Amino acid sequence: MEKIKILIADDNSFIREGLKIILDSYEEFEILAAVANGREAASYCISHVADIALLDVRMPGMNGVEATKIIAEETSTKPIILTTFDDDEYIVDALKNGAKGYLLKNNDPEKIRDAIKTIYNGNSIFQDVVLDKIKNNLSDSSTPEPKIDSKQFTEREREIMSLIAKGYSNRAISKNLFISEGTVANYITSILGKTGLEHRTQIAIYFLTGKIY
Template sequence: MKESVTQTPQTIKVIIADDNSFVREGMRIILSTYDEFDVLATVNDGQKAVEYCKKFSVDIALLDVRMPNMNGVEATKLICEQTNTKPLILTTFDDDEYILDAIRNGAKGYFLKNTDPERIREAIKAVYNGNTIMQDVIMEKIKLNLTNDKEPESKIDKTLFTDREMEIMACIAKGFSNKEIAKQLFISEGTIANYITSILDKTGLQHRTQIAIYYLTGKIY
């Protein structure tokens, strides 16, 4: 009789970069309570985060925005360019001026430091699995900033997209999930995914958060 082998789920290797020791250690304690995470290190600036990710195999880098030597936005760019690590930004509302730059530099997620631990857990897992996480409150902040921006914004070239693709981009910009878009437009989630792939191919963007920003600004970030 053949014995069944139980496979141990792969742990997600994480580092935490924050110059506030209370936040840094608090986040380490929280993540260490979950079996699926392995907190490899905590560092207090962006440069150390980049160096660690270059030296070791890290799945997710949780990066504060404001840090000495190198901030989280700059660290995000270097980590994306030089490693396979996926950066996930930790932020406060005082940092929202950096949101667009972080997205442009390749951040895969953006959430507030006071987020419920379970939501942080799910965000890290989602980013690890190839998704991009943008909290509703952050998305609303982006929209507000863009609305208040007095500089003229370029328009989307609608000739590049079908009417259906424009509808889907509008829904993404509203923060709808694929399931919600499918319900709104009466088409399957698989069809939604195909349209999103087409939009990404046409624009050269990498994920749905960038699609939302593109739709709202007419600019490629």
């Protein structure tokens, strides 16, 4: 089995080494290196072949969000923001800079493991708490005010985008609109195709802000 090659970047040596020990215990992972700041992380990914870069947000010299931009633009490594902070500014910037995931460090190790594997296989992971922070920051109303170009989407697509922006799962959307989960998935695929977005969190942000990240 080919192992997933991982770089860890965190300025806290205790967390850095702890992550290294935990992730190294999984047979599907190979920890390539553990570095202390974003500049070292970006440099490492440019000069080595890494599949995943786990990046803390707040690091000296260059933070994880800034490193994400360099890694996403100049390498094939997939950046994941792994942090104790869920600041709105960092969430949006991380998305804009090409992060494939945004996870909080207080997750169970198994959840981080599953997220890494999901992202390695071509998907993106942004926790509900992340979407909630964006939603609460952008809209005080329980019904988000759409900022999108409504002519680009069908009425049903706009309904689904609105429910995604409220944090509804595909199953909840299907129950709300009385359609199958498969039909919901097909609509989401259509929305992603029209916008060039990659995942539902980006759909929610686009619906709320009118901006593509």
